[in-house]
Amino acid sequence: MANKKTLSTRQDVKYRLQATIIRGLLWLLRVIPFSPRRRFGGWFFGKIVAPLAGYNKRVVENLARVWPEVAPDKADQLAKDVCRNVGITLTELFSPNEFSRHVIGMPISGPGLDLLKQAQSEGRPTIVVSGHFGNYDAVRANLIHAGLSVGGLYRRMNNPYFHKDYIESISKIGTPLFERGRPGLKEMVTFLRSGGSLAVLIDQHAWNGAPVTFFGETAYTALSVAELALKFNAVMVPAYAIRQADLSYEIVLEEPIEHSDAVQMTQDLNDSLEKRVRVNPEQWFWIHRRWKKMPAHHNNS
Numbered sequence: 448m449a450n451k452k453t454l455s456t457r458q459d460v461k462y463r464l465q466a467t468i469i470r471g472l473l474w475l476l477r478v479i480p481f482s483p484r485r486r487f488g489g490w491f492f493g494k495i496v497a498p499l500a501g502y503n504k505r506v507v508e509n510l511a512r513v514w515p516e517v518a519p520d521k522a523d524q525l526a527k528d529v530c531r532n533v534g535i536t537l538t539e540l541f542s543p544n545e546f547s548r549h550v551i552g553m554p555i556s557g558p559g560l561d562l563l564k565q566a567q568s569e570g571r572p573t574i575v576v577s578g579h580f581g582n583y584d585a586v587r588a589n590l591i592h593a594g595l596s597v598g599g600l601y602r603r604m605n606n607p608y609f610h611k612d613y614i615e616s617i618s619k620i621g622t623p624l625f626e627r628g629r630p631g632l633k634e635m636v637t638f639l640r641s642g643g644s645l646a647v648l649i650d651q652h653a654w655n656g657a658p659v660t661f662f663g664e665t666a667y668t669a670l671s672v673a674e675l676a677l678k679f680n681a682v683m684v685p686a687y688a689i690r691q692a693d694l695s696y697e698i699v700l701e702e703p704i705e706h707s708d709a710v711q712m713t714q715d716l717n718d719s720l721e722k723r724v725r726v727n728p729e730q731w732f733w734i735h736r737r738w739k740k741m742p743a744h745h746n747n748s
Contacts, residue, residue: 451608454607465609473541473612483546485538491529492534497734504532506733513662513738514728527569528729532690536582541612543619550585550688550696551592559684559700560593564646567595570642572681575700576672577688578720579651584620585688585696587646591621598623600631600647610646631653639679646686647672649716650732652739659714662721673712676704683712685719690730 454462472491473650478483486549497503506526510517517525559575565574575590577583590597600622604610618624623638625631625645639645650661653669660666674684685701704715705716724731 460660462606462608465606466612469609470612476538481542481549482694484542485535489531489704490536492537493531494730496534502533502734503527505736506530509733509737513664525729526733529733530694532730533732533734535690535694540584540615543616546582546584547588547620549685550582550588551700553585553589553688553696555589555593555698555700557640557700558702559686560590561731562682562703563590563595563684563700566682567642567644572639572642572679573644574672574676574681574683574688575644575646576649576704576716577646577686578648578723579735580720580723581688581690581727581730582698583646583648583660583688584617586686586698586700588620589644589688589698590644590686593645595644596642597621597644597646598635600625600627600635600645602604602627602651603630627685631660639675639681645675645681649713650720650737651735652744654696654739657710657713659710661737662724666717666737667739668713668717670709670713673704673709676712677706677709683716685716688721689723689727709738 476488479487503523503526506529507519507522510522510525563573563575573595575586577586584599587597587599599617599621601614603626604613614624623634625635625638635645649668649672653667656667656669658665659668661668674682675681683704685704687695687699687701689699690696699717702710704719706712720731
């Protein structure tokens, strides 16, 4: 976890510069009306940021590794589409007021909503699980609008100078929010015990996770979400916000994951997300390093 006290001088300068540039860009974006702002954000990230950061290359490499059936020309186009969608998502994330007004009331399908409402009426904890797909915060916004008490679990940003901006933005979509790890653990447990619904993402690499699979390759995934479901007898529902061509969303709440053991339940969550990604591959964050190899010296015990 990066913080101001442990940063080297070089890191400190780097993060200050990054925060200044991002804040300036966001200020400029807010001058543009919301609808064209999202399209511009997608264009800017896809055409300017992604090539400079090497994201297009990473998308193509990830596809070649786990989905080699995708032809090279289609992989190149998919990389462009992925980066554009990442840009749209980030623009929406930092336009919380307009984004909330836009997405609230979008159609919700699947059996999960009624089951979540029933569980919450009974005081039973629930966990809504998604990935970096479409815009995951559209799920949280709509569940809150539907009358559910939903708290979000977030990961602290590496850049400490921009972290406050990030928290302020996602707080406007809904609260409470809990930081991953020890800082937010007590509050999160209290919230779950009270019958709250926790919204989490499970598709980032975790060295201390289990070697379950995603697209047929080992993808170390944290077991903590499934362990929470087992410990508190929580209903655990995979949920997705699927972006449409007009930049609206369809919210899909699937059947709950059957309680078994933490490893199998985590695998079931990965399988659920994989099915969604195969249908709409451009909407997942292929820019992440999802399939890291375990270092030879690493002890996972």
